[in-house]
Amino acid sequence: MTTVAASNNARRISRGFAGAFLLAAIWELSARGFNLPAYVLPSVSSILSGMITDAGKLAAAARFTATEALAGYLLGCVIGIAAAVGVSMVPRTRGVVMSVATAINSVPVVAYSPLVLLWFGIGMTSKIVMVAVAVSFTVFLSTLAGLDRVDRRSVDLVRSFGAGRMAALWRLRLPTALPLIIAGMRVSTVRSVIVAIVTEMLGAHGGLGWVIYQAVLQIDFVQVWAAIIVASAISLCFFGAISFVEQRYIFWK
Missing domain, CATH: 1.20.5 (Single alpha-helices involved in coiled-coils or other helix-helix interfaces)
Structure with missing residues (x-):
């Protein structure tokens, strides 16, 4: 196999x-x-040439964005999974938590960027918060759906052997829910990079979004495309890493 x-x-x-x-x-x-002009569609060779010329600048920006995306992603996953487990363990809180989460995410997450930038500044913290908000809802829904799919009779059987609620959660419910949890985490990888870049474009000290914004002001569309390609590469690597973990460790799905 x-x-x-x-x-x-x-x-x-x-x-x-x-x-x-x-x-x-x-x-x-x-x-x-x-013979398309650069502002319409620059050639791949000119983009690659620009990437080589600005390799140091793009590498530093990529590290900045990747750090924000990864930190916010991990924080969002922890929040989403913890909220779903809490709702599952205390069903009476489900209506309140779902209402609040849905209300927050009914508005595009980028709409909160001005407020978050005002509260946390234009440094890395504001981007991490924005990514965490975007990721947590997706992971929360996938985790809750995974926990809900556990057969109640299986839970009762485990409890009949003396397992407590936490033991049943750890040994039965979470392993059953893991395929959906990891699916939500995989979908959130790309979203984390997108949100980090968009927030950087609204205010930042660095990152690929900041590079794109500066390049647009300088009418340097080759550099815009170079930053976009680097961002796409980060997203693909991130997505591939989570997919590898899924295939390697979630073997029972």
């Missing part, structure tokens, strides 16, 4: 690289063939 899984992963990776190469080739030919 391990060999088959490794073979399947290798095929998926090779197809991904082939698709990316084909897209880059079409992009390059279209930009050069139609």
